[in-house]
Structure formats: structure tokens, C-alpha cells
Amino acid sequence: MNNALASDYIWGIGNEGLFGGARQADIDAFGTVPIKAAIRRFLDSQIQLWKPDRIIVLERKGTAVLRALMESEDPIRWRWEDVVSSKVIEQLQPGELSGKRILIFDDMMKKGVHLAELLRELRKHGVDVASPDHLRVAVFAVHEESSRGTEVEGTIIPHAWYRRCLNTQDYTDLRTQIVTMLQHSGSLMLDTEHLEIRVNIVGNFDKFVKALRRTGRATVFTSAGSRVNITVLYEDDTIHLLPTGDFPDGTKTDNIVKKCRVVQRSGSEFALIPICFPSIPAAQVWHCKQEVSTLLGRSVVGVEATDSGRFYGVGLRAALRVLRWVLRDLYAAAPHEFTVSLPGSVEHGRLGSGYHLGHLRVMYPTLDVGYLNKWIARIEREAQSEGSQLQGKRPESSPATPLRDEVLYQRAIGLLQMISDHLDRKRIAQFWRLLDHSTPHPFGLTAEEVFQIGEQHFRGDKVTTSTLFDILIDQATLVTHVQPGTGLGRVRLVERTFEPDGEIVSEAVRRYTTQWGLPDAID
Amino acid sequence: MQCERSLRALSYIFHGWAQYTGKRKFHFGKPDNRVLPIIEFEKLALFWCRLWQNLWRIDGARDERAHATRPKMDTQKLITFPPPFVIERAKHGKRPQRYDGIEKPVTLAEILCGLQDLGIRYFDIHPFVEAGTAYPNHYKTEVHPTLPPERRSQLLEGFSGAEVKCLDDIDNVVRRLGTSEIRALGTHEDLQETMRDIELEFDVIVTDLVPLAVSRIANGQPFLDVAQDILEYADEAYKKSCADRKEDYESAYGLFLNDTKDALVRAAFSRSQVEASAIFDSAQMNAVALRAEQARAVGKVLAAVAYFRDHSDERSQPRSSKAREMKHAWDEGISGFGKHNILGFPSELDGVYVGSSSQLRPAIRDRFLEVLSGFHR
Secondary structure, eight states: OOHHHHHHHHSEETTTSTTTTOSOOOSSOTTSSOHHHHHHHHHHHHHHHHOOSEEEEOTTHHHHHHHHHHTSSSOOOOOGGGEEEGGGGGGSOTTSSTTSOEEEEEEEESSOHHHHHHHHHHHHTTOOTTOTTTEEEEEEEEEGGGTTOEEETTEEEOOEEEEEEEOHHHHHHHHHHHHHHHHHHTOTTOOSSSOOEEEEEOSOHHHHHHHHTTTSEEEEEEOTTSOEEEEEEOOSSGGGOOOGGGSOTTOBOSSSOEEEEEEEEETTEEEEEEEEOOBEETTOOOOOOHHHHHHHOHHHHSTTOOHHHHHHHHHHHHHHHHHHHHHHHHHHHOTTSEEEEOOBOHHHHHTTSSOBOGGGGGTOTTOOHHHHHHHHHHHHHHHHHHHHHHTTOSOOOOOOOOOOHHHHHHHHHHHHHHHHHHHHHHHHHHHHHHSOOOOOSSOOEEHHHHHHHHHHHHOOOHHHHHHHHHHHHHTTOEEEEEEEOOOSTTOOEEEEEEEESHHHHHHHHHHHHHHHOSOOOOO | OHHHHHHHHHHHHHHHHHTOOSOOOOBTTBOOOSOEEHHHHHHHHHHHHHHHHHHHHHHBOOTHHHHOSOOOSOGGGSBOOOOOOEEEEOSSSEEEEEOOSSSOOEEHHHHHHHHHHTTOOSSEEEOEEETTEEETTSTTOEEEOOSOGGGGGGGGTTOOHHHHHHHHHHHHHHTTOOHHHHHHHHHOSOHHHHHHHHHHHHHHIIIIIHHHHHHHHHTTOOOHHHHHHHHHHHHHHHHHHOTHHHHHHHHHHHHHHHHOOOHHHHHHHHHHOOOHHHHHSSHHHHHHHHHHHHHHHHHHHHHHHHHHHHOGGGSSSOOSHHHHHHHHHHHHHHHHHHHTTOOSOOSSGGGGBSTTSSOBOHHHHHHHHHHHHTOOO
8 A cells, every 4th residue: 555545544534434334443542642643643634635725614612623733832834814714604705615625624523513504505605515626524533423424415425534433422531632632722712713912921910910900800710721811801881881883883782791811821921812792783784984894804894794794893893992991901000010912914923923813814704914913003002001191090909709710610510500501491492382392503692691690690790700601611611602683672683692512511511400400599 | 310219209299199098179170089180290290399409409418519529428318319300381381391402392291101101100191092192291191090008118219318208298298289289389389480471371472373363363364273372371371360279379388388397398398389478469460360361351252253253153053062162252251351341342243243254344353453452461
């Protein structure tokens, strides 16, 4: 067997490979190769073998895995410009993918529902999904339920795999390994939808945290990867109102998440990740300012922009506001405790100097990254100037939330149980109303609903509930969606919703709740 | 194990009730033949689940949550399992169910029938059968005892001392409850939940049924099916809000509170149920009861008009039992209209239609549309 053939057969091909039907045909025994190295080896070989023009990653873990691999010490050599998120296919121009060699990558697959959705979407975009010359699917680990390929409208699409025919126990174990790898690599926040800037804490950490609490409410906790995390939440007070002129008419900017996550990347280096997703009216063109249009491009502000594209674009715009708040607080209250490192150009980042935000192109295909860098630099400059004028002035720091990690993690499980229970009850009610049990997807709770659960059940303030969100997202037990909701009155809003991540997690939570009951309400 | 134990505990309580030979409250129209119709049986299960959930919350062996190890305490003195059912609303009110997120929710009645088919008989279920198909959820399904009295105690094998004590205390009271009392205790727990149950009945009427009825009437189409649905939901809302329930609930509540000896059971009961006056005597409930009564009257008149629209030959002389039932519904509905000052309808059915045709008189049709559009949550 020559080398080319050998490499062909290292990785099985769906239902017709050399090892078809085998329980496991891997070249390494289970668990002998570290998971990150194994995934790297798998993906690298797929790229070498297939030589794709584009990689499409399945959100969200698939993207986080790719980013962990691209930002590791021994990175996968690939350009972010040639990566597309599964969430943005509908935003691409017709024909943008047809004729290209596409590699779809996901870390794990159980039933293949998301993959099937993606393949259907690609077919709509003129991609011949059944053609082995144009499309290859590579899934690192495949559950036995879909090890024979994924059926799309009557055609079985085979996939390359590293492990397959996994039973539920092995699949769950492997999932845990991947999540742990991600937590050690920098948490699930290694996604491609949030902007981030890096700061170095050169002074006192406590003063730094106190500065974050100047107008925000902050909770510090340690993630499973032993990284320090800070969740800073901004309330709907007068200082943190989002200007309605920034967004499409009818955008809902209250009772949403407005926060900044501060995640330790390495040593004293932290990433500031502002997060804000206002709920926007569905099917409504965004007549925005020229600068926003230049920043986000036609996939967000054009007439052909989709609800999902607009939603994320509005989110990025809102995040820039949050970035201003966090930097202003830091410069006002702890200007000597940190230094800011601004993102550089993609080319410089690739050469190893500093970091860049090129990965955002995966979620925002028409984003002008250079323009974003300039915008961030302007915010930083202005925040520094505003901060210096505010030094020594009120408002006072908000009190620290006195909850230990152990309590936070315990409550996070409780919150997940409550979310899962609420959703199950909604589904059951829907069944009895319509006598139909096909659950729509996505099907989650809005941030407002989750905050209500936190307040009613845990007597928790919003920042604690928001921290619990972050813990659950880092554990990959909670997943976010963009969901068309009912909204108030007759306006249909596109909202961010949250639900337990997939069947494995949902089932584990259900079993846990059945066995141990729902958590006690805190008096 | 948890599900198996719950079913055994429930079987123990049910057999205690079924094998009791003393007197208990008589339920009009339903002889006390030691058999529970499925609806009352599920109400018993609901009541037990609520009570057991609270026993578990108060004194459950729950330290595993924090430490992920086996409980170190003496579990003989504790409740060792919570009930395994999701207590959620079904078509009318709550039912114990299991749900896996993939298939449809499965009711307790379906679970027990399924187990019976596998030869596992905690109860002797007699499902309603039609055309060779069993319908466990049908209201004519019955639950019979399956064990002789001397073997009943075997059901509690492996239970902790505390669990046995609690179950004996619950059994001592439940066995003396009549079926109507069991139903009242299972259906109602507090004002908020009862109000929510009633709201949901109205919700279906207003959101789904009224628009359909309006469109059918306006277009001169048959509307018997939707009228009967409106009557069904209005009737449920009426029953839940009706003060007639108060008496059953009050006697059951009093018996439980007076005759339970175990402090733990009493504490759990106080958490599970509130006293009758807190549910039935509130201004909120009185207002909703009035609305439900009106809706029921509308449902009755609407159903009768829809029926005799399609059966004009029976208008003056109802021959079938269904026609007599509908004539009775008309009389009751019209009397309800008078009571609630809903005017503009004739006192006799003949005044509703154009001659012997199936067409409604325009004035009556418009008045119906007006009354229906006045429905609100």
C-alpha cells in the first residue's frame, strides 16, 4: 500500500470504508493519545488529504475546538478567512460556495440533526452535497446512532471519522474530555461571535476587580480549567442604557444580558469579552449609520440580510458599547493596575506578534476587521480620557457577591435543572394542546425568563444568575440560540435563548432531577 | 428503583383504600365498589406525589447532591426517594407523567397499562376498550386491586422505617376518603394553581375555539364539534371554580389534618395543600367562577343550536338520547343566559332558525358572534 492509500485508510469513511462495520478502527487505543493531539491529527490529516477551499464548522463546540487548535502552540495551519460558521450559511451570497471544495468539521455527532440541517442549507446554496468531489464531512467522534452516515432528503452522506460506533457511555466520556480540553485551552469562550481585547494585570488584582465593580456588578470564580473568570454585569440603570439610535427601530434593549466576561488566558493576561445581545424585530431592514454599515457589511445591514445576521451584527455593535463601559471603569478606578493590548492586523497576528480578531469573520462574513480594530482603538482612547476625568468620583463600588466557587457550581446545576424543567413543561403543555410532540428547534428560554428563575428560585441577583450562565456555558451544558420569539404586542422579536446542550446533557439533567428532585428554593 | 418504589408505595395506599370496609363519603352517581375510575386514581397519585415530594424535601437523604458519594447518614430514618413523575398539566389539569424529550409524554395510566402488558401488576387496570384497542387514558378505564389484604404489607419490602411510618399514616386517612374527596384533594392545592388551571381552560376557548366557531357561524358551516369543545372546556373551568368542590375539599382536608399523627407527614401536608377557604372563598375565585358559569351557559346554548341545526327533524320532538341531552342543554343554557343577563335570544329553539332550515336567523347569528367576541381570558 502506498503512502497516499495508507493515509486514506487511517480515517474511516462512513459506510463504505475499509473498516465499515467495525466497532472502532482507530490506529490508537482509546485514551492513549491526548484528546487535543488526536483531534489535531485528525483535522490536519483531513486538510492534507482533502485540500479544501473552505472549512465549515458546526457551532458551537466545533468552532471552539477549531479555534483551540488554531491558537495552540503547534497550530493547525489554516486561515480564518477560509472558515465559515454553520450559523451563517444563509448569509452567504448565492454561489459563494458552489464549485468549492468544502470540508465540514464537527467534534462530535449523535443523531446528526445539526449536520443534516447544514447539508440541507448548503444544498439550497447550490452545493452538491452528495458529490465526493465537492464536499467532505469530518466528524471526530460519532455515536453509534449515526455511524452509517447522515441522511439528507434520501441521500446518505458519508463522513470521515476518528472514532465511531460509540455507545452513549463512551460518547459521553469523550465529550467530557473535549470540554475539559477546551476549558484548559481557554474555555468555551473560544468562540467566534464575541470580540475581545486583552489586558495584562500588572498591579493588584483586587484593585482591578474593584474597578470593574465601579458601575458594574462583578463575581469572581475559578473555571474548571483553573482559570480565573470574572463576570461583570451591567444593570438597566441610567449609566448603562443602550442608545436606541444605535439599533433597528423597535429593538428591545432592557432585560437583556449586558455584561463583560473577563477570562484568564495565560498568567497575568486576561481577555475582556463584552457581550450584549438586544432582541431585534424580525424581518426589518436596519437603517444604520454609515460607520456601522462599513464595519458590518452587507450580511448585516443590507436588504438581503437575514434576521440571524442582523441579530449578531446588532450584538457586535452593542458589545462595543459595553467595551466602553468596562474600559472607562478600569481607567477611572485602577489606571495603574493593568495595561491594554489592542488587537493587531490579521497579518501581524499570523506572524506571531500580538493577537488579532480575524476569527470574527467566521460569524460575521462581511466584517471589516481592520475597521473594527480602529473602532476599538478609538473606544480605548476615549475611555482612557473619560476615565481620567472620572477618577476619584462616585459611584461607589457595588458590594462583592459573597459566594464561594463550590456554592456557585452547585447553584449552576440547580439553574440548569430549572431551565430544563421549564422547557420540558413547555413541551408537555404544547403536546397536550396540539397533540403533537415534534419539538421545534431551537426551543429555549430567554435571558429574561432565566433571570426570573434565578430571582424567584435562588433569590439570586442578576449578576449571580449571569455567572451561573457562564459556568454552564463553559461546561458546555448550556447552549445559546437565536430564536424568533413572540415578543410583546404584535412585534415579533428575534431573541437569544438558552437551552441544555443536546440530547446527552438534557437526558442527564432529566435523570438527575428525577433522582434528586429539583433544587430547593432559597428563602 | 425509584419508579418501582413509587409504584409500590402508591399500590400500598390504593390497596388500603380498596380493601377498607368502613364507611366513607358517598359520591353521587358512583357506587363505592372499591374501584377507582382512572381520573380519580390519577388524582390520588397526584396528591401522593405532592405529599411525597414535600416529605423528600423536608427529610430526604439528599446529601449526594453536594458530595457525589453514597449517603453516609442512617437512611432508615429518612425518605430515600422522590416521586419520579413530572406533575404537569395535560388536557384538563395536572397529571403525573414521564417525559424523555423525544417521544410524547407518557401518563401514569399508560405506564401502568404498559407494565401490566409485561406482566408487572401493581394494580389491576381495566382499560376502556373500543374496536379492539385499549385506551388507558379514557375516563371509563378503572383501577382494581390486585393483591389480597394479607399480602399488602409485602409491597413495602425494602422501604426505610421512616417511609413505612409515613405511608401508614397517609394510608390511615386516605382509606376513609370518598372518591369525590380524593378527586378534590388531587385537583386543588392552592389558589394560584387552581386559578392557573382555570385560566388555561379559558385560554384554549379564547385562542383556539372561539375564532373557529366565529368563522364557521359567519360562513354558515356546521359547528357542532367546536361548540362541544367549547362546552367541554367551559364545563371544566366551571367545575374547578365551583364552590360545590369546597365541601369535598374541606372534609378531606380536615380529615387529613386531624387524623395524621406523624409530625413529618403533617408538615408535608401543610406544604402541599392550603385550606379550602383560601382557595374557594377569595374574590378572585368568585369572579372567575362567575365567568366560568357564563361560559358554560354559552357553551350549552351553542352546542344545542349546533346540534339541532344538523338535526332539524328532532327540534320539536327529541327522540334520541343525544337529542334529549341537547334539549336539556338548551334549557339550562337559556336559563343561564337569563341569570347572567345575556339578552337577545329566544326562549324556544324554533326561534333560532329560519323555518325548518339549518340557517340561523340573521339577528340570532349576529348576536352569537357578538357574545362569542366578548369572550376574553
